[in-house]
Ligand code: 2AM
């Protein structure tokens with residue numbers, strides 16, 4: 316991808332993300348049709364579908380050779396990341412969108428030949444956009460995010476993690492997770508993986524752990540987090556696969572060993 320094309324696609328993608336956010340805010344007061352997917356708490360609304368269509372229709376028209384991976388079914392089924400691939404979650408944190416009317420995000424990551432080029436995480440109600448271009452740093456609106464603190468201690472770390480580690484954890488022994496929670500300073504749960512990646516990138520959380528995330532939940536976050544020196548692994552410390560669901564550890568590298576080797580791997584069931 317040459318420089319001119321890079322800038323053009325970046326600006327276009329950012330424009331679409333902001334426009335889509337405006338659509339959501341404008342329609343926020345309208346009645347919602349809510350359905351469930353894999354289980355009674357896995358929600359999808361007409362807004363998720365409409366916003367995904369908003370992106371897919373525009374990408375297909377303007378960049379017909381590009382491919383799309385997205386949550387609600389308008390995208391392509393891909394076996395590789397060849398060419399340019401847009402990975403989109405129209406609403407990340409649908410339960411927050413439905414119940415809380417805040418703390419949800421539009422997440423868009425653009426990959427070229429398997430490499431993350433641009434990422435956008437748009438906190439729609441706060442009107443805050445986290446963005447990154449590979450090699451050019453990450454931003455919160457117009458503010459360039461500094462590199463993560465390279466001397467972060469695990470005992471002073473705040474880690475984003477959800478209740479599934481307590482009640483449905485099939486990966487790691489509960490006792491080890493309890494020990495982990497006693498070791499760190501505190502936990503947070505925001506209910507939007509994309510926003511949790513953004514907060515780790517901003518340095519207001521030091522890590523985020525999830526048992527299972529889909530590519531659209533983390534595609535943009537990976538690009539943004541890498542720009543501030545953050546790292547992303549599976550719970551067993553392996554490289555993540557952008558085409559599948561993965562367990563995820565996104566963190567400040569100075570606490571990676573403590574999270575993965577000393578706890579998640581050590582307590583693996
Ligand atoms: P969603 O709102 O787009 O579904 C909630 O802790 C986070 O996990 C959200 O980012 C949510 O994305 C995601 N999530 C919820 N259910 C999931 C599932 N079955 N697989 C993968 N990610 C899921």
Ligand code: CA
Nearest residue numbers: 386404406407
């Ligand atoms: Ca979603």
